[in-house]
Amino acid sequence: MKKKLLIPAIAAAAVLCLLPFAAGAAENETEIPRMTYEEFPRIDGSLACVPMIEELAMRVTGCTEEEAEAVLDDFTNTNPCYLELARGNRDILLVYEAADETKEELKNYDPLDLQELGKDALVFLVNENNPVESLTVDQIYDIYTGKITNWSEVGGNDVPIKAFLRPETSGSQTLMRKLILGDAELVEGQLEEIPTMEGIINELKEYENDGNALGYSVYYYASSMHQVPGVRLIRVEGVEPSNDTIASGEYSLTNPFFVVTNEQSSENALAIRDWLLTDEGQNFVEECGYVRAR
Numbered sequence: 001m002k003k004k005l006l007i008p009a010i011a012a013a014a015v016l017c018l019l020p021f022a023a024g025a026a027e028n029e030t031e032i033p034r035m036t037y038e039e040f041p042r043i044d045g046s047l048a049c050v051p052m053i054e055e056l057a058m059r060v061t062g063c064t065e066e067e068a069e070a071v072l073d074d075f076t077n078t079n080p081c082y083l084e085l086a087r088g089n090r091d092i093l094l095v096y097e098a099a100d101e102t103k104e105e106l107k108n109y110d111p112l113d114l115q116e117l118g119k120d121a122l123v124f125l126v127n128e129n130n131p132v133e134s135l136t137v138d139q140i141y142d143i144y145t146g147k148i149t150n151w152s153e154v155g156g157n158d159v160p161i162k163a164f165l166r167p168e169t170s171g172s173q174t175l176m177r178k179l180i181l182g183d184a185e186l187v188e189g190q191l192e193e194i195p196t197m198e199g200i201i202n203e204l205k206e207y208e209n210d211g212n213a214l215g216y217s218v219y220y221y222a223s224s225m226h227q228v229p230g231v232r233l234i235r236v237e238g239v240e241p242s243n244d245t246i247a248s249g250e251y252s253l254t255n256p257f258f259v260v261t262n263e264q265s266s267e268n269a270l271a272i273r274d275w276l277l278t279d280e281g282q283n284f285v286e287e288c289g290y291v292r293a294r
Contacts, residue, residue, distance in 0.1 A: 030278050030279060031275075033060055033272055033275055035060060035061060035268055037061045037062075040060060040061050040063075040071060040268065041091035041266050041269035042269075043269075044074075045081055045094040045095040046078045046095045048120065051224070051289070054068040054069060054071070055284075055288055056272070060272065079169045082102050082106060082112070085112065091264075092259065092269035093258070093259070093260040094259055095171075095257060095258055096175070096218070096257045097175070097255060097256075097258070098174065099169050100174075100177075110263055111262070112260050112261070112262050113262060114258040115273065117276060119246055119255070119290075120218045120219050120291065121219040121246045121253050123253070124214060124236065125204050125215050125222060125231050125232065126213065126215075127211040127213060128231065130151070130157075130211035131155075131211075133235060135235075137180060137236065137252070137253075140236070143214065144165065145184050145187060146186075161214060163190055163214045164192050164193075164194050164215035166195075167193060170197075176216060197217050200216070201231055202228060204231045205231050219241050219246060224289050239252070241253075243289075243290075247291045261273050
């Protein structure tokens with residue numbers, strides 16, 4: 001699950017509270033929290049945040065890489081981890097936005113505190129044999145809703161489009177809904193659901209070897225965690241996704257990810273949260289290869 005680091009609106013607003021800084025966080029408090037491995041809080045999050053979680057554990061406790069991996073032995077991923085925190089089974093999350101269905105379920109629990117930790121983006125990938133270099137947001141929408149069915153309609157070869165998608169409760173599908181599709185119904189036939197982010201990228205390389213497949217992921221995962229020869233990112237509205245274009249907003253399909261706690265979170269979890277929101281903590285986010293929130 002882990003690639004070694006190269007150190008290098010909200011629908012349920014009553015439930016998910018987003019503030020500029022966490023209560024108690026001070027910009028001038030830059031000392032990283034120190035604790036023993038046993039004192040490290042129960043942590044969970046999104047798959048794309050795993051490298052940062054493991055690096056955080058090593059920085060805070062001085063543990064080994066193997067021990068850092070073990071803090072995620074009961075890892076649940078984006079939507080289940082929100083509910084685990086709400087139920088008191090986790091202390092802190094580093095996580096992408098929850099699906100609307102999860103936000104509705106969270107209304108049954110005490111509010112969560114979401115703080116913007118960094119930025120990522122929804123990106124689209126094709127087989128390297130596909131000559132299409134860029135798609136517009138409207139074209140992507142039309143492909144996934146069945147209006148566009150052939151690559152020749154968007155400047156490619158005269159072959160049918162095979163569009164891969166993620167399950168509705170996945171983090172990348174949440175972004176797809178928020179940034180592209182909204183409540184639109186998806187067409188049957190040219191779409192195929194792939195259960196994992198790793199799987200969707202692998203399928204893009206292998207599918208019939210003629211470059212007619214299209215898929216999506218989040219930028220950090222596709223560019224840093226699971227790079228596959230034979231698969232490339234395409235531009236959206238003529239803009240190539242990169243840390244720089246995500247940070248500047250030039251690449252438009254961006255969205256924050258969060259550090260999340262609640263009133264039941266341990267003091268150590270809150271100390272880590274507060275540090276991550278300082279300048280030093282934001283530098284750490286950037287050192288891990290992500291785009292900082294501020």
